[in-house]
Amino acid sequence: MTKYQMIVDLDRCQGCRACMEACKIENNTTEGTFWMYVFRLEEGVYPDAKLSFLPRPCQHCEDAPCVKVCPVGARFKRDDGLTLTDYERCIGCRYCELACPYGVNYFNWEKPEDRTYGDWSDPDLEPITGGLNPPWSNPALAEPQGPEQRMTAGGGHHKGVMEKCTFCVHRVDRGEVPACVETCPVEALRFGDVDDEGSPISRYIREHDHFRLLDDLGTKPSVVYVGGQPPSDEAHEIELVKARVER
Amino acid sequence: MTTTLGDAGTTPTRATGPGLPQGIGKLTRGWTLFMAVTLAASLFGVYAFFYQQANGEIVTGMRDVGTMRGAPWGLYIAFLVYFVGVSFAGITIAALIRLFNLERLRPLARMAELLTVVSLVLGTLAILADLGQPVRGVINLFRYARPQSPFFGTFTLVIAGYLFASVVYLYLGSRRDAAIMAKESTRLQGLHRFVAAGYKDTAAERGRHETATFWLALAIVPMLVVAHSTLGFVFGLQIGRPGWFSALQAPAFVVLAGVSGIGLLIVLAAVVRRACGEQESLDEYVFSWLGRLLAVLTITYLYFVVTEVLTATYGGGGRENDVTDAMLSGRYAWIFWGSMALFGASLVGLLIQILTKRWSIGALVAIGLAVNLAAVGKRFLIVVPSQTDGMLLPYETGSYSPTWVEYGVVIGLIAMGAAAIGIFMKLIPIVELPEEADTRVT
Amino acid sequence: MVTRRGFVGGAAASTAGVYVGSDLLFGGSEILSPATANSLAAVAEDVVRTTCWIGKQDCGMLARRVNGRVVKFDGDPANPRNVGTLCPKGQAQIVSIYDPNRVKTPLVRTNAKGVSGEWRKASWAEALTMVADQVNEVRSRNPKMVLWQKGRSKAKSFYDDAFVKAIGSSKLGHGAYCSDAGYRALEYTLGLHGVIHPDFEHTNYLLGWGWNITNAGGNKFCWLTWPRQMVAARERGLKIVHIDPRLRSAGPFADTWVSIRPGTDLALALALSNVLIEDGNIDVDYLTKYTNAPYLVGDDGLFLRVDELPQVWDQAAGGPVVAADATTPALEGTYEIDGESYKTGFTTWKDHVAGYTPEWAEDICDIPADRIRTIGHDFGEAASIGSTTVVDGVEVPLRPAAIMAYHMAQQELGFQALRAMTMVNMMVGSVGAAGGAFSDFTWKIHKNYEAFEKLAVEDPPYDFLLNHSKYFPINTGFPAILAKVMNDPDKYEVEDVPEVAILHMVNPLASFPSQPEFLESYPKFKFVAVISPWLNETADYFADVVLPAATVEKYEGPISATDQYIDATTMRIPAMDPLFESKGEIDIYLDLTEEIGVLYGEDGYLAQVNAALKLEEPFALPLDTKPTPREILDRWSKAQGLDKGIEYFEENGVLLKGRIDAAKRYGYATDPPFGGALHRLYGESLLKAQSEMKAKGAEETYWRDYTALPTWRAPTMEESPAEYDQYLISYHQVENKQSRTGFVPLLAELTPRQHLDMNPAAARAKGLDDGQEVTVESHNAVTGETRRITTHIAYTESIRPDTVAMPHHFGLWSHPTSRGRGPSPNEIYFTGEGYMTNTADQSFHVKVKVEST
């Protein structure tokens, strides 16, 4: 049986945030929504300051708190390890968001089409984009995914429902790696099947020291961090992005 | 203070004069004014709700945890917890009265039941106000709800079972009075006949009522504990939320529920006492009994708070401390210590009255309101800080302050509740009619 | 396609309708089947192989298309430069393609210049005619008075070079603001066009000098390709010594952080040479054979020459011999010849640096002496002088110690600092060795190498770029100097200033220091035409006509796709038709030259394109017919032996020519070694230039850095009053590139607003809190002028307490997305005397004071 996991190599990550942008375009996510997020962290005092980067996709926990608490089974666990959101079933109670210790859930606080990085209603665009909003939106994402044929891919952004990283389910199901993994300029992100002993990712995990985020909570994340250490309590963010959506 | 015991049964003022007792059917100026205000507030709440539906919850102060540095649960959930808490007291009192035949408290029973029903309905509405997809919510909960989600407990046990049980309890209890009043030919006679549903107050009927209510009460009491515990679990089972993951959550919930409920019951009783001229039935004994109960519950609750704070500050790890600090000395300190002060003052007020054995209804009302204000504060603190200050990854500290929409909806809900009680008072006696009434029946 | 588009529109509209309808009832809840605003029936997916447009290095891209509409850019795995990856800019640029704020049609100004523009739409025909008339009017008198200015040539710049040649205009770039002081230093010292970078496949010890390790790349590449090789090298065991006032630029990759005081890099480089010589870590063989170190230098600082030929001391002959003929030249020594005493260039250098001890540098650079000594020592040891290795079957010297420096050349002493840093590599012979220092990917000697042998210092009047002037014998071509000259021609003894400007993909007003000069000078142009996809700030204030250029959706090329190890070429293929009425640049220049009347015929535009692309029969463009851009690139491709021509690139994206032969890659192994250029340790011609400048009456500020050997002096900014107690430096963010990413909302989200990096201790000492709004006031030590901006403090422990830093890319106003995000440091930098190098390159250093607003 397939079990997909992601490796984040903290010895390679240069915090460029290309993964965040690739995710946004691939999944047409809206302003302030970061299914993939990269912490830029600083700790210590000059001249002994330390900088580190920490990519944070959804951890796709094997024992996912968000799945447990979902009242209607909109958040569910696929047999291949993906943790997905059925945006047709979600009732928007945001319980999963509170259950998740990693802060990876993003709620559609307003109509997503009002948060697509611009006003795309320009008539001069109509002939090219057919009025699509955003113009780069990918219809493939609005199709039901996987054997269970549920609406889980990035195409479904609807007011009042929850969304998060899908490991690019629509790509994985086509045998491709997630968009963030594909674009990483320094190959700090890797993706594959850990059930297959021979797979590159399995070997990579075997051959490197690694940890999982907030392991002690027993969530059994599917994201494996190679190199570096878990963020210390002193670590704080620098270079904050514009993340809070306001009216 | 046992002086009033003698004339408990009969009083000339009761149920006399033209028309029905307790001013039923009579639209006084005060009542009309009260209804006007509450209905206006309710309408405002409804407007706020639909405004939110049309624009999305961007119009609230809620935002995502993590990068967005907000709190996805806010005032709505805080009040859901509060309302369900209030409901606790009502039905408990009613059940206790029935189980232990506390005859002298019987006048409290119906308003207690009413309080439960109303607050449970408000709780349900609070959930709907919070959902991003309310319509889908109603349908999908019936369609897909999963037992392993603590939310399921809230939904089925608290709302469905608990609410329905209380409704039944309230209804069955009201039949006799309805029957009595159905004798008078008034505009309400039809309604009273309907409620009475052929009740003739025969020994048999009374017997059955005894049996039914006894078993109901028996069934309800354990359910209370379960229901309120599940509500506690909604938070208590969350490993990922510093400040939530605690075995004390459930019991603390139940006790604080009691405090706020009893507090409100005192207020309601005092109002009824005035509005319906029930000075004799709702006598000092009734209030002193509620006062003592409130004192005990408050002490218990404060004990819980102390132990929780101690464990958090003493044992708690880095992030655990952040939440506690935010609460004790940080941005939320004023709410925490404000609530504590109110509890403390109320407790002092109660103890004085207990020791001096001199009870002032005015003081009790003030205390009732105080503990409820404090309870709201505490509910807010249970819900919010663990979100804004409780992230385990190095996110920036978050913030949450409600918008007019959220205040509007909450005020609207409270107003609806008040209005409902107001209307009920004008239809069915909110205080059970005294025994001697049935002599007139047969 | 068109019909399907129509259907798409309909579908989107109707579903949107459902959504809105349900909205009023349940706030947009779709109970059973949610309105999926994007759901389409037929979906035709395909991929176009193209290249990135927004960044520096034109990474290979696959444009994923749905029904002919680009939905995503992915890296092209076949392209060695980015190997299937893209940076945040590359990913986000898709938003800017569809940007409705692009210039959609040619625009003609309807209000006065010097203020924000008002425009009317014009036809291409009308706009081109206007430009052509203006150009021709000036050309008829003096073509040089037409100024063509470009910020960055994407792809091979054949089509614009050809334009410049065809109309005979003057030409101006942006290099003076980048790292051209470094280019000049390397052209002068090694004869190579480029600054310095390591051979990551072999380097074990790297001095990461300046902010290029992860902050916006460096020599030749942008920050994507270098970090790829850097992290791989670190896994091999590479150690990085990061020399920069900020740690952020190397972040977690710095094994050692040397937080040097801004502007003192020259002193450190000199001290390192001092340590190397003291330790005896000297590659005698290299210095003797491949540099002018053995040349005999007289007391006048000039070489001993016989019939113009420089002499060395031949140990066998026991006397001076023409360098070329010497068999056993002495590297060191002082020799008596005809009663005159001569030292070898090396001995001169040795004596020169003898005073530049680590102890001397300690206070200047604010680096402990023992630390400097350790670094110098480690560098020398790591170089393992004398060792060799075999790379791809070729034995080459192994000197796995190198320096990576690029933008740090942007300082007053940049030219000599880069020379000194190159000399550190020369001491250990690591230039062109395996693991050593490289400047270019080939050893093709740049024309400047010869030109710099005799620096022409002519008499006035000078042209408006001051070429061959007594001010800048080495002259990068400095737009800010042009501005100064236009504002005061007499001061620089200039007679004619340009009248017409054609500005292509350049935004001087916003992206260059210093704004006041440009605000004063650019309105003096009689006519300004801007070729740009956006109405940038310069266009907004000064353009008479704006011609809408396409972004990525056009034919352009050829583009190098090398990663310094593999040789490859690619092309920019349009993934869509140019949006709106925009056109690709090649189209625009074809149309423009046709309108001007220089398209056809001998040394017309087409002839110049043939020359620039080396297109000869049968591939040469006929000089009497107007080709399409695709046809031009098709002919070039065929000329490269690709039978399929441009189709090859349309199908394969990249032309792989395999791994670069080690015998071509390593300077020692080339034939002749190092491309035949003798490395200039001793810069005789600089000294000569100095005396000529003096003779012609140039002030000291111009000639003082024309010294044969890099010589330390305190930067001019140090003369500012003590109250200006902070050094302001600036840097790039990976999310931005020059001023053209300011338009991209996704990137604006990542870098929402300008800020001032400041050490918390230093800030608290001034009572400044994190996030507080402050004014930053700069001081010009020469003119006494002060300039101020307001921005917000950002605490960071990763910066020197006496230094504050700001990213570029802000201070834009012409686009809704870039507006209101804070100022650019360019607004308070100064340019000109004291704030530029002796080669007319901008310094990005100034003393400032930071105060709460």
Add this chain to the structure above:
Amino acid sequence: MSRKAISLTMLLVGIVLVIVSYFFLSAPWGADSVKNSNPRMQFAPALLVLGVIMAFSSAVVYELLPDRGDSTPEDSDE
């Protein structure tokens, strides 16, 4: 059939309904796979609520069920 019987049956049916729908019809326990996200029978939760309601309604029935002719108060006491 006596009122006791009827209401008791209602009570039992209600309780059974609750138990069955809770343990056998709604989503299975565990959160590890797709099937845990779907009730084994759609609207099972509705059944549970129905059960609860039935159980409590039995009390109403018990009280309200009109007497059949011969029934006397004695029938119905504890």
